[in-house]
């Protein structure tokens with residue numbers, strides 16, 4: 001993934017975080033940036049925010065955008081739709097088939 005796309009997705013993730021903090025916690029989004037994000041751990045138990053925070057962590061580590069299962073790059077289209085996606089299309093399909101079989105209805109994207 002090129003730096004511009006990474007930056008674009010990082011912005012999208014930050015926007016989602018700020019949106020959630022404003023909507024659910026009444027926090028002023030302007031006061032939150034990547035450097036003080038961890039100080040805003042009032043949302044520690046919030047699964048959506050944790051997902052987003054994890055995605056930012058993966059960007060920092062340089063592993064963002066790769067499937068956590070097969071390590072292949074996840075398509076940019078998927079990441080644009082769902083910036084916290086962990087799986088490539090093939091693995092997501094396999095997993096969802098597996099979940100269906102085991103009758104677990106939990107969403108995995």
Ligand SMILES: [Zn+2]
Nearest residue numbers: 067070088091
């Ligand atoms: Zn995969």
